[in-house]
Amino acid sequence: MNPLDWLKRLGVTRTILAAFLLVLWIVSAVATELDLVLLFSDCLVRTGMNGILVLALVPAVRGGVGLNFGIPLGMVCGLLATVIFMNFDARGGLGLFGSIALGAALGAGAGWLYARLLEAVRGQEMMVGIYVGFGSVAGASILWLFFPVSNPELIWPLGGEGLRNTLVLDGYFKQWLDLKLAIPLGGTAFVPVGLLAFWLGLCGLVYLFFRTRVGMALSAAGANPRFAEASGIDVRSMRSLGVIISTAMGAVGIVVFSQSYGFVQLYKAPLLMAFPTVAALLIGGASVRVAKVSHVIIGTFLFQSVLTTSLPLVNALVGQAEGAQALTNLPEIARLIISNGIILYALTRKESA
Amino acid sequence: MKRVSKAWVRGILLTGLVSFAWACSGGGETSDSADSSQAADDGKLPFKIGLMTGTVSQGEDEYRGAEAVIAQYGADRIRHVTYPDNFMTEQEAMISQVLNVAADKDVKAFILAQGVPGSMAAIKRVREFRPDMKFLVYEPHEDPHQIADYADVCIMPDNLKRGETIVDLAKEMGAKTFVHYSFPRHMSQELISRRAKIMEERCASQGMKFVFANAPDPTGDQGLPGAQKFILEDVPRQVKQYGQDTAFFSTNCGMQEPLIRSSADNHAIMPEQCCPSPTHGYPGALGIAISEEDAGDMGAIRQAIHEKVAEAGNTGRMGSWPVSVGMVAIEALTELAIKAVEGETGIADQASVASELQTAAKAEVTVLPFEDKQNYYMFLIESVVF
């Protein structure tokens, strides 16, 4: 395939973002003392840790319910599973995969209820999803306070009851996946092979799923419900299936996110996490109706890399200008404008395809 | 016809609401008055105190401080409410909470801890119908010159002076570079931006390099996880550039946990948190296990932190204040409020504020007025090094 065709397939938005990222890296390499290898390693870790959450949106879009802003519901299930396993002092791979399995099961259950709600609100799924997400985070906050916790590492140190804001995964399964098969790049930098493999493996599974009969029926139900109905597909249960998978994967996603991050964040932390997740998928080239696994991979990498690179870069650039006290606020503002400006641009471009 | 009937429904709804409100109001009135009549003769406070804090997800210290004074004076004497977690954008809810408690005629004094934005507006509104209400504010977020005109007493950790003490402590711990994390919204708070300048000057006079680093705003597009992740990524970068003898400081409570964690992991220096207390950030960052009987025991908590820091091989390079400043402040303000309502004069004097703080902290406390204000004080407690 010649490069021009390849560019065309990538789309204008992605090309611009990729070029922007390249410029960021070149500037960091040429004009600052930033360690490019470390920066690159951070980009990969961030991509891996957010990737499953972004992937979780795909089945919902395919099933025709649009962007699943209710993904915090799945995250809360994953957090609950993690907390249960930590409370029983399950460490290492057992803790991680136990949390993933239980989280997925809880997520599937919650997803089933959520799907029934969404079925009732056809046409307004995204609005309802936002509030379901917010509501589940607020409801979970009450749960965290009442959780019958016995592991002393998890209890509020002053109050002696309820779960802490932040639980440390050290000694449990902190970076368990990240460090599996990791290729060290010197210093603290490394390529998180285990994490990326796990994510890409899941991507592959989702890809294969959409090749199966059920997966194809799900896509058909989302793309053209009437036609699907006519050809004998149970559209309702297919849509529900999409939501259930999406919510269960949201639960898996937050467990993987937490292990990479090293902390489990309860209470308000998942509240706004749906938005960057959705933004990553959209940047990858998806829309409300179309989402492919390739969109997930490209979008997560581009979006997370731009976020990871831009702030340290601008910090370093401004830091070099001597006596620039007045400019101390500039980097974060610049980042806010640049990264959101680019998302806006991506959202408002009229794509031909 | 349809329009008329719709209007009817709305009318019925509204009347229903109002009449229900009327109907159940009787119950509320009687229970209130019954409360106050019996209160005076059973040795309890003959009045109530309103107290507003954040929830535990904002920071545990103040909420536990409130629980402590409730345990002392009884839940019927202290009316405790909380402000919303995203208090920056939900002023309305915060004001309503204050108003509702202030409507109780037995509430004679009100403690706002912390004095989140909206405090001035709330005080103004309450004084419209309760001009006698005393307001005591811990850590006002609003303009210090302005809030001092509204509140009776304001206290806060001496954040300007801390600009010098933190740098000095970092120097003692061996720091050669001082990294200050913040973001625009915080830097537009007068005391924080002034402190950053003080720190920069102090670093210059101590022969240290001062680095101002921007972090993402936790209320911004990446949320708190994004901001925390940034800290975890950036500390190793800074350590790589400036070496392990780098001291870190962040102005945001949510960033303390990753900052403490990565300072310990990278053997960097962490002289003090934004809000100094052994319970702020350390337990979450280091996974401090507190058994049920030790919960709330500051000595045990300090000991546990000590062990964890030693385990990380970073002894002598991490610090805080020995007690929870939030708890101390709330206990001290409660005592001041009681004295004020009982008619004692001079509660806003430097001496009485200092003595109450000292009693609550069980440690030496330095109290100084803010500029020329006679009711706005800033205090310092001696640091503890783990």
Place this chain on the structure above:
Amino acid sequence: MGKLRQLALQNVVPILFTVLCVSGIIAARADISLPILANDIVTRLSRNLFLVLSLIIPVVAGMGLNFGIIVGAMCGQIGLIVVENQGASGLGAFFAAMGVSIPFSLIFGWLTGLLLNRAKGREMITGMILAFFANGIYQAVFLLMAGPVIPLHNQRILLDGGIGLAITIDLIGTGGQLDRLLRPSIPFMGLPLFIPVATFIFIALLCVALRGYLRTKSGQELRAVGQDMHVAEISGINVDRTRMRAILISTVLGGLGQIIWLSNIGTMNTFQSHEQVGPYAIAALLVGGATVAHATIWHAILGTLLFHTLFQVSPIAGQILLGSAQIGEYFREFVAYAVIGVTLALHAWRTRRS
């Protein structure tokens, strides 16, 4: 009987909320003071109604719930900043702030409209990201340029260094001006109930204007676009221009509404006051029985009343029912979000039944 049932079905959302409010008041009756509650509800009505009303036009035009209203709110704040900088005071200053905000609203509203026209079907998420983006610009202007570039000189609103605005600005000149103008009180259960009549008159004027506008040809075009963009296009309506008009109106009204809101509160959180505008105004509108496709003035009024009553009552009710102050706060949030989700669900269920 069948008619009554139909009516109940049509108003199921407001009815549900009324039940919630009333049961909340009953649950919290020992800890709640009704005169204060009444005062607070009246104040909140006068404070929020204008903002909620400003959302109606885009809904009618089929653009859904305008999260871009935050841009309007920022323009309103620009107006206040300019006037407070001059040190002006009084009712004139209040209206001057409104006057200053309008040209800004028109410019930024126009840009918002351009953007949203390019993002048909994705207006909501685009509006949200736009708010983050605009926030960056707003910070750049008022933190970096206020002082050296933009001639703001009043030390009262600037940071100590003379660069950048203070985080909170006490609205000495404009605060409470309209509310104080005519604020009679009627005795209500032992305490005076203050009614800001002037503010309500101002809001009533807007209601009349909105109603009138929707009956003009331009207003009818808006409706047509809202019902079906393609049909409207075929029947010769310039869809993009109509949508632009809706956003312009909404942005200008949002700016004015924000000035009323802030003037009532009396202090401005310079860099965050605007952020809360979107979600809550939208929620209030929905609670009143409005939908993504249909919203009227009555929905706005009833919704503001119910939503804010519930917001006031639910933390106290939660505290009493569940026994701790912070659970009351989480309960409030849970009720607010969950109930809005349920509201939307009920609405969709109702439309599908009929």
